[in-house]
Amino acid sequence: MHPTTLFLADSNSWIGFNVSAFRELFWDNTFDGLTFGAIYSLIAMGYTLVYGVLRLINFAHSEVFISGAYAVFFTLSALGFGGSPPGLSTIAIVGDLILAGVAAMLASGLVAVILERVAYRPLRRRNAPPLVFLITAIGASFTIQYLIEWWRGPNAENAVIMFKPTAIFDVFGTDIDNEQITIFVAAVLLMVVADTFINRTRLGRGIRAVAQDPDTATLMGVNKERVIMLTFLIGGILAGAAALFYVMRVPAGVQYNGGFNLGIKAFAAAVLGGIGNIRGAMLGGLLIGLVGDYGQTLLGLSQWSDIIAFVALVVILMFRPTGILGESLGKARV
Amino acid sequence: MTTTQPRRAAPSPANESAIRRFRTWWNSLARPQQWLGVLPIVALVYALPILNPPILTTEPTVNFPIAMFECASLVLVAIGLNVVVGQAGLLDLGYVGFFAVGTYVAALFTSKDSMLQKLPYLATLPAAMLVTTIAGLILGLPTLRLRGDYLAIVTLGFGEIVRLLATIVPIFNGQVGLQGVGHPPGTRSDGSPIFNNTDGTPWYWLTVTVIIIILLFVGNLERSRVGRAWVAIREDEDAAQIMGVPTFRFKLWAFAIGAAIGGLSGALVAGQVGFVNNQDFGVNFSVLYLAAVILGGSGNKVGVMVGAFIVAYIPLRFDSLGPKKFLVFGLALIILMIFRPQGILGARQRLLTFGRQAYQRLLGRPEQLSSDSALASDEGGDA
Numbered sequence A: 001m002h003p004t005t006l007f008l009a010d011s012n013s014w015i016g017f018n019v020s021a022f023r024e025l026f027w028d029n030t031f032d033g034l035t036f037g038a039i040y041s042l043i044a045m046g047y048t049l050v051y052g053v054l055r056l057i058n059f060a061h062s063e064v065f066i067s068g069a070y071a072v073f074f075t076l077s078a079l080g081f082g083g084s085p086p087g088l089s090t091i092a093i094v095g096d097l098i099l100a101g102v103a104a105m106l107a108s109g110l111v112a113v114i115l116e117r118v119a120y121r122p123l124r125r126r127n128a129p130p131l132v133f134l135i136t137a138i139g140a141s142f143t144i145q146y147l148i149e150w151w152r153g154p155n156a157e158n159a160v161i162m163f164k165p166t167a168i169f170d171v172f173g174t175d176i177d178n179e180q181i182t183i184f185v186a187a188v189l190l191m192v193v194a195d196t197f198i199n200r201t202r203l204g205r206g207i208r209a210v211a212q213d214p215d216t217a218t219l220m221g222v223n224k225e226r227v228i229m230l231t232f233l234i235g236g237i238l239a240g241a242a243a244l245f246y247v248m249r250v251p252a253g254v255q256y257n258g259g260f261n262l263g264i265k266a267f268a269a270a271v272l273g274g275i276g277n278i279r280g281a282m283l284g285g286l287l288i289g290l291v292g293d294y295g296q297t298l299l300g301l302s303q304w305s306d307i308i309a310f311v312a313l314v315v316i317l318m319f320r321p322t323g324i325l326g327e328s329l330g331k332a333r334v
Numbered sequence B: 001m002t003t004t005q006p007r008r009a010a011p012s013p014a015n016e017s018a019i020r021r022f023r024t025w026w027n028s029l030a031r032p033q034q035w036l037g038v039l040p041i042v043a044l045v046y047a048l049p050i051l052n053p054p055i056l057t058t059e060p061t062v063n064f065p066i067a068m069f070e071c072a073s074l075v076l077v078a079i080g081l082n083v084v085v086g087q088a089g090l091l092d093l094g095y096v097g098f099f100a101v102g103t104y105v106a107a108l109f110t111s112k113d114s115m116l117q118k119l120p121y122l123a124t125l126p127a128a129m130l131v132t133t134i135a136g137l138i139l140g141l142p143t144l145r146l147r148g149d150y151l152a153i154v155t156l157g158f159g160e161i162v163r164l165l166a167t168i169v170p171i172f173n174g175q176v177g178l179q180g181v182g183h184p185p186g187t188r189s190d191g192s193p194i195f196n197n198t199d200g201t202p203w204y205w206l207t208v209t210v211i212i213i214i215l216l217f218v219g220n221l222e223r224s225r226v227g228r229a230w231v232a233i234r235e236d237e238d239a240a241q242i243m244g245v246p247t248f249r250f251k252l253w254a255f256a257i258g259a260a261i262g263g264l265s266g267a268l269v270a271g272q273v274g275f276v277n278n279q280d281f282g283v284n285f286s287v288l289y290l291a292a293v294i295l296g297g298s299g300n301k302v303g304v305m306v307g308a309f310i311v312a313y314i315p316l317r318f319d320s321l322g323p324k325k326f327l328v329f330g331l332a333l334i335i336l337m338i339f340r341p342q343g344i345l346g347a348r349q350r351l352l353t354f355g356r357q358a359y360q361r362l363l364g365r366p367e368q369l370s371s372d373s374a375l376a377s378d379e380g381g382d383a
Helices: A019-024 A026-054 A061-078 A090-125 A130-152 A178-200 A202-212 A214-219 A224-249 A258-273 A278-299 A303-319 B016-028 B031-051 B064-087 B095-110 B121-143 B148-168 B201-222 B225-235 B237-242 B247-273 B283-296 B301-317 B324-339 B355-361
Strands: A167-171 A174-177
Touching (some): A019 A278, A026 A061, A026 A174, A026 A224, A026 A258, A026 A278, A061 A130, A090 A130, A090 A224, A090 B324, A130 B283, A130 B324, A167 A178, A174 A178, A178 A202, A178 A278, A202 A214, A202 A224, A258 A278, A258 A303, A258 B148, A258 B283, A278 A303, A303 B121, A303 B148, B031 B201, B064 B095, B064 B225, B064 B247, B064 B283, B095 B121, B095 B148, B095 B247, B095 B283, B121 B148, B121 B247, B148 B283, B201 B225, B201 B301, B225 B237, B225 B247, B237 B247, B283 B301, B283 B324
Antiparallel strands (some): A167 A174
């Protein structure tokens, strides 16, 4: 046994301090963590956008995400994918991926907008206190979850696998497969697009104006209701993209309550980066992904991944009480 | 989570003035008179599992006394969470963590599956409160300097950590759990224990008694210096600090007391069910508890009790629907919040310590209603 292994987590011990495994798997964990982190980032952006505009933790965002995952599942099933990769040509697979992605974005965006219309808008009309929005969000989360459960049953859907990940790069002696590359690059691209949209375009300026001061923005001629709807739509679209990547990574993960835990970690990511701050959400997501993977290898059990992620959150918030980059959706450069 | 928006006057319901008149009359009564007035209601509450009223009943799918015990245990949880969320205004999304700690304390000291020193069950109730208080302090010390939603996510993380530790630390036995949790002493004439797992009634009575004791305790706290400090922190933490309220210390107090009550409820549930494992401590339970508090009217003790009863009762009543009961629950939550955003009974602002005497001097006028509280909403709804 390697001398740096102080004690190892095996079937008899629940905590290890496995430095040698950590060192061995460091780059593996880094790449895998970044891939999953990118998925967290995309979901976290939905939380952060809605929070920035409405000061609302949109608990139902995890259900917006899982609706997208169902859309991916149905699209891919309709295209004939199943439990084993069919071995199609690259172009066919890319085409199918884009098709599934568009379906997911449409589904998630639609669910997000309907949610806003049905659940939150009536409350805004009545000037409800903030906590009431939170409870309504919780109610909406339950409603969507169990609507899906009613429709599709409690079990996870069959796995849909698009292609077999094959190593294409070798970095620091570790293989990076095409799946990881696809997810990471596409996710970062989407984030850049979303960031540019919010920071550079007219509609994005509307979002930032409402985030900064809803009343003044309204006086200046910004249509607040439209901005809020747009915000939910963008959050939904990003969640839909995240859903596609999630199904690629976890083919059998489409389940009615499958979004909940992912949503919690994504929300933690949004807070970690500074809630209301888009770039913060990206950074937070990647960090949560990395820290979770490292912790899991170092301490030996998969459950440590979540524990470490939350402990890291507490530690960072102790030193940076408003997250790493601070809250700033409204204060960003105009 | 605080936006200041101009508040419209709520459309006043027709029975508004009747409620207000009742409340005025009620508040003008002396305390012993009020207790006398509450007595029949308490008697009715005690009698519920025996009466088993036809519409209210959850049978045949769920045994009614056990259903009532579950409602009562959630009421206790909601009273504890109300101290944290309603009184001190700290958003706690990991309250189930304290509940879990309470159940495990009761189980570890009484179950045959645990290697620890055995204690009588009733001794584990204060032990559970003590341990959860410590857990509350451990969570509160590093995190209570955070505000609002940051606190919410950190407490949520705490709840998850407790659940995950229960899964992986061997002493808690994970999903296998701990069997044969103890129960209070006493046997029937045929030698079988009074407190058993199939009869909810004695457990229900025990829990209701505990609730009454806790209500007296929490009510007195509310009217003391501590309660005034909590309200000050809830309404405006910066202002409270400037006025010399040691905000951090009082927030820690609220956390510790809330945690202790949650732990107590956990220990009671562990006793009734007789078995503890890691399955029932997910975030969704914290969320349910919070829903109970806000549904009933955050900051209003009677309100949160009603809210908790509803939150526990709806899924039990519609148990025959299977998982669809949660659908009913979610929809009920949305609809209730749209039509009654301040909760079923809104929070009231009141002069706490000498409020009663002060009001009686002021022409016997009713207590002042808040118009700009973060928790209480528009004036009309509060009455």
